[in-house]
Amino acid sequence: MFGDFLIAGEIVIIGLAAAAHLTAVVLGWSFSRCVLFFAGLVCAALVGGAGVLSVGRIRSGKPFFPGKGDKPALRKPGRTEGCLYAVSALIFLTQLIFICMGDTNYREGDMTVETVGSFLAADALYQVNPMTGFPYTQGIPSRLKILCLPTLYASLSRLTGLSPAIVVWKVIPVITLVSSYAAFTLLSVSLFPETDRDAYREKRACFMTVVSLLMWVGAYQPGMDGFQLLCGGWMGVTIRNLVLLPWLLSLCLRRKWIYAALCIPAEACIVWTLYGCGVCLLFLLCMGTIQVCRGMRGFLHNS
Numbered sequence: 001m002f003g004d005f006l007i008a009g010e011i012v013i014i015g016l017a018a019a020a021h022l023t024a025v026v027l028g029w030s031f032s033r034c035v036l037f038f039a040g041l042v043c044a045a046l047v048g049g050a051g052v053l054s055v056g057r058i059r060s061g062k063p064f065f066p067g068k069g070d071k072p073a074l075r076k077p078g079r080t081e082g083c084l085y086a087v088s089a090l091i092f093l094t095q096l097i098f099i100c101m102g103d104t105n106y107r108e109g110d111m112t113v114e115t116v117g118s119f120l121a122a123d124a125l126y127q128v129n130p131m132t133g134f135p136y137t138q139g140i141p142s143r144l145k146i147l148c149l150p151t152l153y154a155s156l157s158r159l160t161g162l163s164p165a166i167v168v169w170k171v172i173p174v175i176t177l178v179s180s181y182a183a184f185t186l187l188s189v190s191l192f193p194e195t196d197r198d199a200y201r202e203k204r205a206c207f208m209t210v211v212s213l214l215m216w217v218g219a220y221q222p223g224m225d226g227f228q229l230l231c232g233g234w235m236g237v238t239i240r241n242l243v244l245l246p247w248l249l250s251l252c253l254r255r256k257w258i259y260a261a262l263c264i265p266a267e268a269c270i271v272w273t274l275y276g277c278g279v280c281l282l283f284l285l286c287m288g289t290i291q292v293c294r295g296m297r298g299f300l301h302n303s
Contacts, residue, residue: 001189003182007247008259010179011266016041017152018269024125025145031123035155084205091212092181098230099173106222106231112150116164119154148269149236173233176243180229183247184211190253236270240279248280252287260284 017038024034114130122128126145129136157167188204218226228238244263251260263280 001186003186003247004256004259006182007179007243008262010175010243011262012045013042014148014152014266014269016045017155018148020155021125021148021151022146024151029125031119031125031151031154031158034125034151035158038151038155039159078202081202081205084202084209088205088208088212091209091216092177095177095212095215095230096174099177099233100170105169105173106227110232110235112153112234113164113168115150116154116157116168119150120157120164125151147236147271149234153234168234173230176233176239177229179239180242180246181208181212183243183250184208186250187246187253190250240267240271244280245283248283249287252284252291255291257288260287 020034020038020041023029023037024031029037111130118128118130118133119125127135153164153167153172156162156171157164160167162171185204185208188207191207192200192203194200215226215229218224219230221227222231225242228235229242232238244267248260248263251257251263261284264284267278267280
């Protein structure tokens with residue numbers, strides 16, 4: 001599904017950013033060299049991914065560009081389903097506008113933009129204190145150096161020419177919002193699989209409407225999921241809670257364990273251990289245990 005490719009691609013980019021970041025920190029590279037290395041990794045990943053897809057297409061005998069007869073027929077949605085999706089789309093649009101306004105970000109205690117700006121100004125990683133503009137006298141904790149999101153955001157700012165504020169407070173939150181909706185859409189598909197009746201379509205539409213409404217309802221207080229999504233979409237905790245976890249649950253329900261395992265290193269790259277890193281691992285272990293217990297129960301029942 002498109003949502004799987006979207007989120008998996010984002011996880012790959014986070015992993016490449018982490019590789020470039022840790023390499024630069026260990027070897028003492030400048031930020032400019034780190035950006036070039038990151039860009040090279042991304043290009044290599046794109047070429048490798050295109051090659052793998054091409055080989056898969058050739059082996060399966062499928063054409064690269066499907067013709068008109070290969071496209072599935074579109075089904076006209078029912079009245080209830082259409083109304084629910086229209087409500088969800090309207091809510092998504094209002095949330096998108098809310099994020100793009102840019103003046104509603106929760107910045108108390110957050111120095112992501114300042115850190116990104118220090119990378120760009122000093123051409124170095126974690127060498128200049130973003131609060132004072134002077135070099136660190138005693139260094140910074142290693143727990144902060146392993147997080148790659150500031151390097152990723154600074155790299156995007158350098159490569160696109162956008163200011164750190166635009167990248168951190170607008171571009172990334174929009175990507176997080178779209179990815180969150182993609183993750184919850186996949187979760188709705190997993191919770192309500194196709195049946196002979198069309199009721200599952202209305203259930204999926206109802207699920208997405210409820211999720212979009214809850215995001216708005218939860219935007220009233222810091223710490224709520226809706227607040228994190230709409231006012232702090234650049235934070236690693238937000239990406240984990242509202243993108244990785246719902247996607248992980250959908251993957252477990254569909255038993256796509258290889259994709260599910262990607263969430264563990266992705267979380268490790270964006271969330272520090274004592275701030276909650278390990279949630280994806282524990283969640284995956286719990287879901288795997290449940291699946292094993294269900295399988296054993298079915299085996300004992302049949303025997």
